Amino acid sequence: MRRRGVPSLVLLAVLTLVLSAGGVADFAFPLRANSVRLAVIADFGNGKQFQIDVAQQMVKSRAVFPFEFVITLGDNLLTGSQPSDFDKDFAVPYKPLLDAGVQFYATLGNHDKTNERFYKPFNMNGATYYTYKKGHVRFFALDSNYMDPKQTAWVETQLRGAGNGDWKICYFHHPLYSSAKSHGPALDLRKVLEPLFVRYGVDVVFSGHEHVYERVLPQQGIYYFTEGASGELRAGDLTPSAITAKGFDADRSFMMIEIAGDDMYFQTTSRMGVAVDSGVIHRTIRPASASVPHE
Amino acid sequence: MIAKRWIRCRGVSGLVALSLCVAATRMLAGQGAALSKEQADDAAAFREFSARVQEYVKLQKTVESSLPALKSTDLPEMIAAHQQALARKIREARPHAKAGDIFTHAACEAFRHASRAALAGPHSARSRAYMQRGDAPNPGMRLAVNGLYPDTEPITPVPPALLAAFPPLPVEVAYRVVGRTLILVDVESRLIVDIARLTLPPAS
Numbered sequence: 001m002r003r004r005g006v007p008s009l010v011l012l013a014v015l016t017l018v019l020s021a022g023g024v025a026d027f028a029f030p031l032r033a034n035s036v037r038l039a040v041i042a043d044f045g046n047g048k049q050f051q052i053d054v055a056q057q058m059v060k061s062r063a064v065f066p067f068e069f070v071i072t073l074g075d076n077l078l079t080g081s082q083p084s085d086f087d088k089d090f091a092v093p094y095k096p097l098l099d100a101g102v103q104f105y106a107t108l109g110n111h112d113k114t115n116e117r118f119y120k121p122f123n124m125n126g127a128t129y130y131t132y133k134k135g136h137v138r139f140f141a142l143d144s145n146y147m148d149p150k151q152t153a154w155v156e157t158q159l160r161g162a163g164n165g166d167w168k169i170c171y172f173h174h175p176l177y178s179s180a181k182s183h184g185p186a187l188d189l190r191k192v193l194e195p196l197f198v199r200y201g202v203d204v205v206f207s208g209h210e211h212v213y214e215r216v217l218p219q220q221g222i223y224y225f226t227e228g229a230s231g232e233l234r235a236g237d238l239t240p241s242a243i244t245a246k247g248f249d250a251d252r253s254f255m256m257i258e259i260a261g262d263d264m265y266f267q268t269t270s271r272m273g274v275a276v277d278s279g280v281i282h283r284t285i286r287p288a289s290a291s292v293p294h295e
Numbered sequence: 296m297i298a299k300r301w302i303r304c305r306g307v308s309g310l311v312a313l314s315l316c317v318a319a320t321r322m323l324a325g326q327g328a329a330l331s332k333e334q335a336d337d338a339a340a341f342r343e344f345s346a347r348v349q350e351y352v353k354l355q356k357t358v359e360s361s362l363p364a365l366k367s368t369d370l371p372e373m374i375a376a377h378q379q380a381l382a383r384k385i386r387e388a389r390p391h392a393k394a395g396d397i398f399t400h401a402a403c404e405a406f407r408h409a410s411r412a413a414l415a416g417p418h419s420a421r422s423r424a425y426m427q428r429g430d431a432p433n434p435g436m437r438l439a440v441n442g443l444y445p446d447t448e449p450i451t452p453v454p455p456a457l458l459a460a461f462p463p464l465p466v467e468v469a470y471r472v473v474g475r476t477l478i479l480v481d482v483e484s485r486l487i488v489d490i491a492r493l494t495l496p497p498a499s
Contacts, residue, residue, distance in 0.1 A: 080446045081378075086371035110449040114469075114482050115374050120367045145450055146469060148458040174452055188454040 029065050029267070035260035036135040037066065042073030042173070042208025043109065044231030045089030051231035053271045054252045055093040061269060062097070065256050070094075070102060071139065073208035073227060074109025074173030076122065081113040090121070105132065107141045109173040109208060131158050137259050138162045142172035144189055144207075152192055159200035167259055167283065168202045175207035175226045177216045179241040180249075182234055183209060197222055203283055204264065212238040212249035213268050215277055219243070223281055227268070230254045248276040337408055340401035341462045347397040348479070351389075351488055352467045355481060358384045365483070382484035386441050394440050397479060398491035406461065406477055406494045413460035414496055434474030444471065444478070444485045 029037075039058055044051050058070075077089045091098065098104075098121060106122035107129075108114065117124040124130060128143040129151055140158060143151060162168055174186040176194060186209075197205065198220045208228035216224040229252045238249040252271040257264060267278040358381065365377040398406070432448040444450075451472045461470060464479075468488060471478040477494040478487055 081375070082446070083371035083375050110452060113446070113485065115378055115485075118365055118367050118374050119371060120369045125367055145452045146458070147452075147455040148463065149455075150463065152455065186452070188456055189452070192455040 029256070029258045029265050030260055030263075031065070031258070032260040034135060035258050036137045037068050037258050038134075038256075039067045039070045040073065040171075040206055040225070040227050040255035040257065041070060041230035042206075043075040043078070043211055043228040044072070044093075045075060045077040045079070045085075045111075046231045047079055047085075047088035047093070048231065050233065050252050050271060051089075052093050054230050054254055055097070057269060057271055057273050058094075058254055059096045060273065061256060062100070062102070065258070067256055068102065069134070070097065070104045071141070071171055071206065072104060072106040072122070073171055073206055074107050074144075075111045075208060075228075075232070076106055076109065076116060077113070078111050078232070081115065086119060105139065105141060107172050108143055108145060110145055129154065131162075133166065135259070136165065136261075137167040137169060140168070140170040140202075142170060142193075144172035144174040144186065147189055147192055152196075155193070156196050156200070159196055159202065162200070164201065167204070167264070168200065169204045169206070170197065170202050171206040173207060174209050175214075175224065175228075176205065177219055177224045177243055178207075178210050178226055179214060179216075179239055179244045179247065180210035180212050180226070180234070180237045181239055182211070182237055194220065194222075204281065206255075210234070210237070213247060213253045213255075213276065214238060214244060215246040215268075215279075216243045217245045225255065225266075227253065227255050246277045333408065336401065337405035340399065340405040343399060344397060344402040344405070345462045347399070348462075348464060348468060351397060352465045354388055355381075355385060355467055355484075358388050359483070378484055381481075382443060382486050385481065385484055385486055389441070392440050392488075394490045394492075396440070397489040398477070398494075403491045403494060406491055407496075409460040410457060410477075410495045413456040414454070432473050434476075436473065438473065438476065438478065438487060438490055440487055440489060442487050444480050444487055446485075 041054070041058075044054065077085050079085050079089055094104070103123055104121055106116065106124055108116060114128060116122055117126050117128055124141075128146070129141060131138065131140050133139070140155065142155065159168065174189055176185055176190040178185045202222055204223045204225070206225050206227060208226065210226050210228045211232040211234040212226065212229055214226040216226070229249070231252065233249070233252050235249055238244075238247040240247050248268065248270070253268050253276060255266060255268045257266050259265075262283040264281040264283070265279075266281070268276050270276050361384065362377060362380050365374065368374065431451055436445055436448055453470050453472055458470065464470065467482060469480055469482050471480050472495060475493050475495040475497065477491040479489045480486065481488050
């Protein structure tokens, strides 16, 4: 019943993680030809110096690791929706990146106004949820503020139609898994989305909302990252739990990602330029029949 | 002798039990009838609610068609100008709008029943608590029909279970939750279209 409509040869990604041992300062991206390179930020739009520091660190990092685009996990404009807020919270801090042609692909957080979807630099084209492809990676930008049956059906249709060869990466504001104290996991959302993610072989999920960084141990074969500290911070809010693979709540941070073939290299960098987490996720394709069962 | 008394007692107990069974069956049947009446009433109330929403959306579209279409733009001023103009024109088009115009009394009852059912159980109780945590909108914030949803207040993610239990809405409007209050908002103008207070069950 659960698998009705799923092609018999649907492949599910199975991922293994190889962490770089010890420190992460010497982590290097392979910078392979035709790889997909991006940065990840969330909960950034407050216009404060900390956000500007992170943005400047992104510019510095880009000189070494030339990411082509940035995905935002929501709370893009935390101070309001007046024209000046767009400038203060976004256009000014990221001007060097925007001027360099770096594209941003936004999702909405609980502090965002729906009309941000019309702001061209966010590349939402008037939609609160959308999908796009970069190289061999299919991205699904979702609206976790309002996961109504219409959006849920859309997610299923898009995931099912995305094929099996590409990476599938979903991102949205509210984390399905979290060990932070302020909010914790969005269980209602998990109940709806996780079965779809498992069934259709989503590889990685990025969320924000919690103002910390956390990498969660694979849940039903899927890697979950929370990066909600690219401007805001709740220092000490993370209580590492059994699902925590790595956490950082001492300063603001952002992530850089390179996806080359079946490998996803990631590094999380603090506002001060210190690499606080890094690793490689290796994706192995196998038939859906060998997939991990879900709830 | 003892056996006779036991049989007599058993007979009496059996009669009592039978009577209780009959009474319970009648009660349950009555409850079933009441439940189906409630369900029928709720279904009718939701139909009426959806019809009123459609009426509102028709008005909204008429109003919006008199404005320059909003497309993706680099200029936030264009977005703000559109939002403000649309809000102003909708207010002008329904100057006497008041709470209950769309969330009728019967609709409020139907939403209460649907909310209670959707948020029942321990899992959903956690989700309900999740809605209230952290930076939830101030439950005491001023809400008024034809007023704007405050720019500085966050929104509460509406649990998917609620959205699945409520009547689906056209894209022009959306449900919002503030504390126990359910709000219908116009997505582009951020106007509060209607308010249903004390609709959601308490978090506890």
